Amino acid sequence: MSDAAFWILQLLNALQYSMLLFLLSIGLTVIFGLLHFMNLAHGALYMMGAYIGISITSATGSFWAAFFLAPLAVTAIGAVLYFTLIRRLRNAGPMNQVLVTFGLIFVFLDIVRLGWGDIALGLDAPTALQGTTKFLSVSYPTYRFFIIGLGLVVMATLMTIVSRTQIGAMIRASVENDDMAAAMGINVGRLFFAVFCVGCALAGLAGVVAAPVFSATTGMGISILIPTLIVVVIGGLGSLQGAVVGSLIVGSIETIGAAVLPGVASILIYVLLAVILVVRPAGLIPARV
């Protein structure tokens, strides 16, 4: 393998991991930015997406059925959580929110253990996306290209909606000042619920898309939560561009670090986090200036 091929592969690895982090962190950050709600159960929803996706695939025999249905199922779970817990907690302060949603992680963990068992499960990529594809003289797994492409599509779609549509303008207005937005005739409550649902759907999508690469384990919801939170903090809470930049930075540092400086790779990201918190406590691209 030539040096160039090595670096192309590592950059693709970095991009692929960044896109998965983006799919997860965008839901978390938007829910925080809009609802001022720290939903730690986001990782649990990601896990539910993976497990429900595996069940749908084995029931229907089609990955694509899971690809579309699992995010819907996770949205339904999110909606139940919204009406039973999250709406009540909106004004309860961040500590209560963190404690309740952290508790939810363990509730979902045991739901998964009861429903799917303790043994980790795998999911096969759809036949069309198995094998490798040639790109710039290197062979790279087709399914990983698919993740990169999906991440870019979701990124472009969300950016267009937020910056170019009326809904996007309403969302931006509500993030900036929700009382004023309500006074201007925006139904902020309904808008919040819609955004929350989109966040849950993206968590479910990330789960089902990650399952063929990462497999599904009962610990996946907790283990992904830390990198996702780091992305959100580095990028800036509540900001779409922040999530894009944050996930690219975290994904690249973790991947390139693992390739070049494996001994310290796992602490590099925490060093960066500490530096950002000292230098720019609101993150690189905060939602509110």
Add this chain to the structure above:
Amino acid sequence: MQNWISTIAVAAVLSAAGASAALAETTVGLLLPKSGVFAALGAEIDDGFMFALEEAGRVDEFTIVREDTEVKPPVGLAKARKLVLQDKVDTIVGVVSSGVLGAMRDFVHQAEVPLIVANAGNDHATGKSCSPYIVRVSFSNSQINRPMGEWMYEQGIRKIYTLAPDYAAGHQMIDGFAETFTAAGGEIVGGEFTPFGQTNDFGPYLTTARATNPDGIFVFYAGGEAIRFVKQYGSFDIKADVPLYGSGFLTSPLYVGAEGDAAIGVKASLHYVPTLDTPENNAFVAAFKARFDRMPSEYAVQGYDSARLLLGAIDAGATDRASIAAALPKVAYTGPRGPLEIDPATNNVVQNIYIYDTVKDGDGLTQKVVGQVNGVRDAVNGCKL
């Protein structure tokens, strides 16, 4: 007349007491993870242990107290204390995590309670921190991997890249392999220890491994990490250039199904493979399948052999903690794994190690034994019993 009646009464009371004692003579503390990353392994060991008692028809002789170690050393130690001081168990069986074993080692040693280790492979437990009260029936980390180094060199493999999670077991597994592989003349061209439990994407490591142009990659991963690693290895389509070898937990029957076709052709070494064609194993597998409707994994066999060892000690006349501890190392028999004995120098098991290939069998995957090293015994490693 009076004497005669009272004699009968006393005899009746005595025989009743004797009968109830025969129902539950030995109290066993089953110390296994019921939650956390090793919960599935704990369940397998528990099933194997109970299966051996059922098979012998001697479930009634034992009172079993179960405690959850949660894979947390302080919790494991607290639960071991509870079993010994409150439940007054005659012996403890279990311990999946080497960390938990390390935490409770001094306590069981000082309390003089026999402990049958049913999984935790830390080399030191039967090396420099060995104890006359700790008998290991499962394996030691280096025991499983040493035979693989020589075998791979014999297959013409010269240059190997290694990967394992960065914790005690990962290091000991790789060291055990590297020791014999380099002694035979092979070369370790590079290697990495990945952050344990935090590595989701092995892509960067696989890319680095390939860049060193090795003849193969030797790895140790278990559980969810094993599934993730093997599937990602498969997705890069490098099987033909860089074949995958490993510690047998990598493609354990417990989760090889989740790995799917990516596991085909992976060669690994382990102390038990369910497809071993011996009369003892065939009978064991058939009975286990009839009872649980699945193939036994190496973990189930470890639980099974823990019970066999305990039954053997009791059959040899052991009744209390001291006599059980003294009798356990003397038990030897041929079981599902083949001939099994306890090394009197270390209290670690002496057993065959099998090298197996994962092959397609109809819709599923199965294990084909391609190599075997008999009676693998650990060096004393500073153990004084």
